[in-house]
Amino acid sequence: MRSYAAARTMEGLLIPMGALTAGVIVFGLFCAVLGSNPFGVFYSIYRAAFSDWYSWQNTLTRAAPLLLCALCTALPARAGLIIIGNEGAMVIGAVGAVSAGLLAPDASHVPSLLLMAGAGMICGGLWICIAAALHYYRGVNSVISSLLLNYIAIALLNHLIEGPMRDPSSLNNPGTRPIADVQHLGLIPGSRIHDGLLFGVLACLFAWFLLSRTTFGFAAKVAGGNVRAAQLGGLGIGRILLILSFLGGACAGLAGMVEVAAVQGRANASVNAGYGYVGILVAFLARQNPAGVVIISLLLGGMMASGGMLQRAHNLPDAAVLVLQGILFLFILWSETLYGRWAERSLRAG
């Protein structure tokens, strides 16, 4: 039995590493075809993302929203619900947070941040609950509905910042009125990294604890593993799905709040910067495991940070990083089919 457990652990390490390596090789070929030296490209990514404190700060700043957005997929996934509405929940969270901030302009620093965070989380949470409720009560495919909810959320944001909530002084880049200075999120002492990173790490710790140490997490695992067994056990599946979806959406909504309160200072089209979509990738790379999300967020945060460098140093298009992400995603999805093979063999052998 020990060899079986060992084989499972090895699989958990080797398969993602193998998939990453294979993806990196294919991306290298892609760079070579475009006329760039692949090794030079990878070195540039390393330099832009992980070589010194300056680049680490860039990476960590980008990792913060990824941590939160990835949980929007990883939490419902535990109960078997595939949600890819991260971008929409983040956008709606940003709208909610900025509204709360603008409605209470005189609140002091901490209360207004709590207010904005709360509003962003509730908005994002309820947004994802729409997809979960459609799935549970009406049988609508949650992948499709949550994907389409992204477009609705983005359209809603555009409508608000160009219409009812538009700041008349924002000309080229329409947005809402800015929030007050005291409503801005602080920086981690000694760095340029905003506190959103702490939110992200704490949220991942909380999610890990919830899923792997609590009774609720066990019930969610049963529901995700076999709905019929969960029904036989009388577990309230709708309740489990809605709670996890709310928590997941709330995390993405918090990412939206962070984007407003730490980066943009208002809600504008830049809130919809693609962190939500990369968050899906993070969640799948981490196999929906909140602890894994922390590591993968660093990796992909670094990749996002290196986009500009690739453009400058190698004349690669800005979108090259997206190509790398896409290739990795395909390899990860494919590698999912490999789990269990070695372990099963060791079982037969043992």
Add this chain to the structure above:
Amino acid sequence: MRPPSIEVRGIRKRFGGVRALDGVDLRVEPGEFHALVGENGAGKSTLAKCMLGINAIDEGNMLVDGTLWSAGDPRLARQHGIGMVFQHFTLIPSMTIAENLSLPRPGLPAIIRWKEERERLRAFFANAPFQVDLDARISELSAGQKQKVEILKELYLGTKFLMLDEPTSVLTPDEAEEVLIRLRAMVNRGDLSVLLITHKFREVMKYADRVTVLRKGRTAGARSVSATCPEELAGMMMGETRTIEVVERDAKVGGPVVFAVAGLRTRGDKGVDVLHDLSLEVRAGEILGVAGISGNGQRELVEVIAGQRPYHQGRISVNGERYVPERECMQRLGIYVLPEVPLRNAAVPGMTVAENIALRQFDRPPFTHNGLLSYAAIRRAGAELINRFSVSPPSPDLPIETLSGGNVQRAILARELGGQEIRVLVAANPCFGLDFGAAAFIHNRLVDARNRGAAVLLISEDLDELLDLADRIVVMSAGRIVHESIRSQADQVEIGRHMAGHAAG
């Protein structure tokens, strides 16, 4: 073309460290009806798959018509008239029978001329053992009809040596009878050899010419059916005579009604009503057997009780209190369910055996304190029940999907019967596909529960099992209870007539 003679000598097959086959000899003469028996895991299915070429043979020889045969490709086997009907259906549900028969035909042109294919099929059906509606979709067929189509497909593709892996396990007694009689007739005409893998000695004694017994991957012996008896075969199957424990039934019957279903209506998968005002009552310390041909609403009844299917009319109660399939209510009323195909209906395949065993109790002490889970307690309790119910391999940490069917059944049984106070136990085909050692174990646990005062609802397609265990038998047909008899007066013929739906009013 005459059926070939088939012989295997000293076949060995390993999967990793497990010797699935460890020296098997078997010979089937042309035009012989040969039975292959053995306990679960004795290697019967593996042997058939090796002969077909799905599994490679590690050691040993196979001879077809006396010449050495290097198995390894099922298509090659098909060309030589070797074919197999598997335990699980291989037909394509969304296609018609005609399409299912024609598509695998060797030499089918890239552009199919259906007129010619129809012509071929008509010619084939002039001599076929069964007649079917060629335009019926597979998904509309009953299990029995599907099994017939599986056999027809093999015959249409020119199979002369037909292996059947427990073909009657999904059939009613009548259907099984019909299928075997027709196959026997083809064998008698010299058109076919049959290798029948089965658990049922009755089928061996009635239809086979010869029988080979496997035990732990080895040939324990071969006999002519006319020169053996079920007792000898059972002895060969199990090796040294094992004593099978029998739990005696308490004599007392007739406690108060504990479990009652009244006027239940529910819809099936296709949206039409499959239960029509179904009512039944089970008393404390009683086993109520529900007989019936599969597809008459038994599955849906179990699903309703298990909370896997909603119902739109009727009432289910335990001791007079309304039962709703929610956790709190299930625990308070003490209702436990052992559904059929437990890996699909009652277990989480990827979770460990211990976690699966904990499904009923994980949210109570000692497993949970203040919302926090103790995996150590789950593992301990799991290990104890695994021991008590002899689940093999005896490890709480393996994913339950890695266990054999009989051991999954034991693990789920351990969960449903382990420890807690049981008022109602619902079991559906609990011994489906198990050898008699495992079946006897499960039967004894059911009688145990009954003797301790539980109301047991046993739903089974195996009438012998019901006659053996039940205090009272009701027959379910077309979603209704159509007949009831008590143990002492149960008449197999009368029950069979009601099962078939032939009984007048």
